[in-house]
Amino acid sequence: MSEEIKNTRLLLEAVEARDSENFLESANVTHYADLAEIYVGLNGEERDFFTTHIDMESLAEVIPELPDTLVEETMERLDTEEQREILDQISDDDRVDILQDVSDDTRERLLELVEPDDIEITKTLLKYDESTAGGRMTTHFASIFGEMTVQEALESLRKESDETESFARVYVVDSKDKLCGYVRFRDLAFNSRDTIISDFMRPVKRYILASADQEEAVQLVSKYDLFVLPVVDEQHRILGIITHDDVVEILEEESTEDMEKMAGFSGEGSEETYLNTPTMTHFRRRFPWLFGLAILAIASGIVMMKFEGVLNSLFILSLFLPMIVSAGGNTGGQASTMVIRAMALGELDQDSIMRVAWKELRLGLMLGALLGIGMALVTMIFVPMFYHDMPAEVSFIKFGITVAVAMAIQITSSTLVGSLLPLGARAAKIDPAIVAAPAITTIVDVSGMVIYFFVAKAILGL
Amino acid sequence: MSEEIKNTRLLLEAVEARDSENFLESANVTHYADLAEIYVGLNGEERDFFTTHIDMESLAEVIPELPDTLVEETMERLDTEEQREILDQISDDDRVDILQDVSDDTRERLLELVEPDDIEITKTLLKYDESTAGGRMTTHFASIFGEMTVQEALESLRKESDETESFARVYVVDSKDKLCGYVRFRDLAFNSRDTIISDFMRPVKRYILASADQEEAVQLVSKYDLFVLPVVDEQHRILGIITHDDVVEILEEESTEDMEKMAGFSGEGSEETYLNTPTMTHFRRRFPWLFGLAILAIASGIVMMKFEGVLNSLFILSLFLPMIVSAGGNTGGQASTMVIRAMALGELDQDSIMRVAWKELRLGLMLGALLGIGMALVTMIFVPMFYHDMPAEVSFIKFGITVAVAMAIQITSSTLVGSLLPLGARAAKIDPAIVAAPAITTIVDVSGMVIYFFVAKAILGL
Numbered sequence: 072m073s074e075e076i077k078n079t080r081l082l083l084e085a086v087e088a089r090d091s092e093n094f095l096e097s098a099n100v101t102h103y104a105d106l107a108e109i110y111v112g113l114n115g116e117e118r119d120f121f122t123t124h125i126d127m128e129s130l131a132e133v134i135p136e137l138p139d140t141l142v143e144e145t146m147e148r149l150d151t152e153e154q155r156e157i158l159d160q161i162s163d164d165d166r167v168d169i170l171q172d173v174s175d176d177t178r179e180r181l182l183e184l185v186e187p188d189d190i191e192i193t194k195t196l197l198k199y200d201e202s203t204a205g206g207r208m209t210t211h212f213a214s215i216f217g218e219m220t221v222q223e224a225l226e227s228l229r230k231e232s233d234e235t236e237s238f239a240r241v242y243v244v245d246s247k248d249k250l251c252g253y254v255r256f257r258d259l260a261f262n263s264r265d266t267i268i269s270d271f272m273r274p275v276k277r278y279i280l281a282s283a284d285q286e287e288a289v290q291l292v293s294k295y296d297l298f299v300l301p302v303v304d305e306q307h308r309i310l311g312i313i314t315h316d317d318v319v320e321i322l323e324e325e326s327t328e329d330m331e332k333m334a335g336f337s338g339e340g341s342e343e344t345y346l347n348t349p350t351m352t353h354f355r356r357r358f359p360w361l362f363g364l365a366i367l368a369i370a371s372g373i374v375m376m377k378f379e380g381v382l383n384s385l386f387i388l389s390l391f392l393p394m395i396v397s398a399g400g401n402t403g404g405q406a407s408t409m410v411i412r413a414m415a416l417g418e419l420d421q422d423s424i425m426r427v428a429w430k431e432l433r434l435g436l437m438l439g440a441l442l443g444i445g446m447a448l449v450t451m452i453f454v455p456m457f458y459h460d461m462p463a464e465v466s467f468i469k470f471g472i473t474v475a476v477a478m479a480i481q482i483t484s485s486t487l488v489g490s491l492l493p494l495g496a497r498a499a500k501i502d503p504a505i506v507a508a509p510a511i512t513t514i515v516d517v518s519g520m521v522i523y524f525f526v527a528k529a530i531l532g533l
Numbered sequence: 534m535s536e537e538i539k540n541t542r543l544l545l546e547a548v549e550a551r552d553s554e555n556f557l558e559s560a561n562v563t564h565y566a567d568l569a570e571i572y573v574g575l576n577g578e579e580r581d582f583f584t585t586h587i588d589m590e591s592l593a594e595v596i597p598e599l600p601d602t603l604v605e606e607t608m609e610r611l612d613t614e615e616q617r618e619i620l621d622q623i624s625d626d627d628r629v630d631i632l633q634d635v636s637d638d639t640r641e642r643l644l645e646l647v648e649p650d651d652i653e654i655t656k657t658l659l660k661y662d663e664s665t666a667g668g669r670m671t672t673h674f675a676s677i678f679g680e681m682t683v684q685e686a687l688e689s690l691r692k693e694s695d696e697t698e699s700f701a702r703v704y705v706v707d708s709k710d711k712l713c714g715y716v717r718f719r720d721l722a723f724n725s726r727d728t729i730i731s732d733f734m735r736p737v738k739r740y741i742l743a744s745a746d747q748e749e750a751v752q753l754v755s756k757y758d759l760f761v762l763p764v765v766d767e768q769h770r771i772l773g774i775i776t777h778d779d780v781v782e783i784l785e786e787e788s789t790e791d792m793e794k795m796a797g798f799s800g801e802g803s804e805e806t807y808l809n810t811p812t813m814t815h816f817r818r819r820f821p822w823l824f825g826l827a828i829l830a831i832a833s834g835i836v837m838m839k840f841e842g843v844l845n846s847l848f849i850l851s852l853f854l855p856m857i858v859s860a861g862g863n864t865g866g867q868a869s870t871m872v873i874r875a876m877a878l879g880e881l882d883q884d885s886i887m888r889v890a891w892k893e894l895r896l897g898l899m900l901g902a903l904l905g906i907g908m909a910l911v912t913m914i915f916v917p918m919f920y921h922d923m924p925a926e927v928s929f930i931k932f933g934i935t936v937a938v939a940m941a942i943q944i945t946s947s948t949l950v951g952s953l954l955p956l957g958a959r960a961a962k963i964d965p966a967i968v969a970a971p972a973i974t975t976i977v978d979v980s981g982m983v984i985y986f987f988v989a990k991a992i993l994g995l
Contacts, residue, residue: 260722294566318781319754330795330870333792368859375852390838394830401797401822404796426808430808438820509863
């Protein structure tokens, strides 16, 4: 696709040279997704040039592609007439997205610029939270009445063709907009013109309430390989559709969000790319967890202080201290990742807790036993090669057993903690991804120290 | 959707009672995705009953929905005639998926059962790796010739209608199958019947080579909001299309895979759900990394042993040892997650290394400075409250400075390591997700110990 790279280069050169003629020429042949990407990378003056010289029709396609944080400042670069034109050109759901991305003051001002024709639907859509099916749907779906003939249906669709996003499913409604069924567009094209729609329409088996979470929509689309998912209200009136591009967007957002939470990030994920997100935003999202976890980690230090006597009476214990502590974090992190991902894919319900616990308990015991035995062998075989101060009453065998037992307990308990904490979080209505790896690691670090020192005291009699 | 839950219950009861009549009745009204889900949960005898009594047409829809690991054993439950029927009923790409999921012997045997009509396309598709665009595409796309009239095109499409997955894009090809353009199905339906296709077809700007990685396909579809992505060979002949459900599947698989690798899992992710994956499979995927990381963690222990003198001369150092060590893991894990996700979303190319390094260096310095100062204050204010054995030549102020400096160095260096290691891995053609959190944590644990003890020696003169 070198054509695209060439265009991008020409466009950037035109912006830098403030050459409006070449700018317009390149902009006209550039995809709006690429235009948005270029715009994001420009500085303030260049963005002024961009918004001043691009035609409003193109800009109306570019703005919905921008990261949320850039929407307001971009709208502010336009005069009132231009803003009015953007709000008119744009689709209903994109208009609502813009209004949701700007500050309250700006929203009120912009709402006054919305054409009277569009104001009602805009205000209705504004009520749905951005992360619900209603907040995601597009209202540009194809609908016909059951009493129509194929001929009438095609004529009615032809009139709406420009504004309809997908014809893959044509929904059949009654006079109150209630969803009665659907036909495929090809069924219309290939049926004889005087057939009545209701004679061959199919029932709509999968639909979603506008108030439902967007994740539920994705799970339905993914499981049943749906082209389009209709969104309805409590009276089963069709309000809009969720299309493939919404699903792709939701999937990417949710996965990113989960990964970030699992790595200990605060706040909402940015829609901007990594490099375009300001360093201060990165900082604000990373600092709180790091600080909290650092304070928590002092608990491990307190444990170490408390067991100063044990450690000093046999300092070789410290050779395996980091290993036993970190094994808990690693195994707990694995277990929590498995469980959090399974929940995100809709595989686990609240009743699964016992089955998860049983599975992870067995896994923890198996992993703990095998790693324990492995480390006991390492201890008994290699440590005597370089360590010659082992007190007679301890012996390498007892030392190996200590390491093995501590390792086994630490891994088993960490596996259980790692798998059950996310389930517990969900039961307590906390986002499970939040209690993932870093939090679990810090918790099992403390327990690992305690386990190790207690086992050492018990077995070695220190 | 209580209708579905009721059906599922009836179906399960029928299977348990071995009641073939009720089984068939329920199976006929159950979606194949649900049938597959039910089948996965059955035991061996129940699966026998299921495959014996379901009609082959339904089974042909169920098998492609099964996890890879179940495909072979399910095919083996059928006799040769039934296998032949399944291979005939199924779409080309699903047939190839089955053949790729079974052992070499079974594949050869099954290939002989493929109808002569289908054998050539099957063998061609088998050449593409499952994770390439060619391996993912469906060959059931709609195509017409540019010289056709709209009337001719519609007639030709009508004949293919049953076997065509998506009419959203109808591709225009020449006599050598070369991709010349596309029309939307609605353009056909709404245009006058004698218009020539090439007069109104549009150019195809986005397409992908069959040999390209599936991730590239997803990035194109996602960026340009495509309905359908055509897959071509080197001669620009259209071979198939990637549709929305392929994209959803790829996205879910890749995200799961990345999360699992980032949490330290070995091997390929299972397509089965968490609960349906055998415990031994979970074990095998978790053990190798845990073992490797445990061995690596002994390095931290060796560092502790080496600095026994420092630690013993001022044991209060151990109060902050776990904090400084784990802060590196946490901050390195955050940085690596950010960078790995940005790479997966196609945001970073090899040239970005310097920009990433610069961004993370600043971030590391900011986080390190602020956390260092915070911990210095904690040290200077709270430690004197309970610790009264501080040697005069050390002083709480110097001790606080030690903690602050070690924390700052540890966080800055870990942030850099966490962000650059995944980029380095990619440059070395290793999957970046593999060097994520657990590996980075273990590495910076060691460096954290070294940093802390060296700083303590330098500042406190121990």
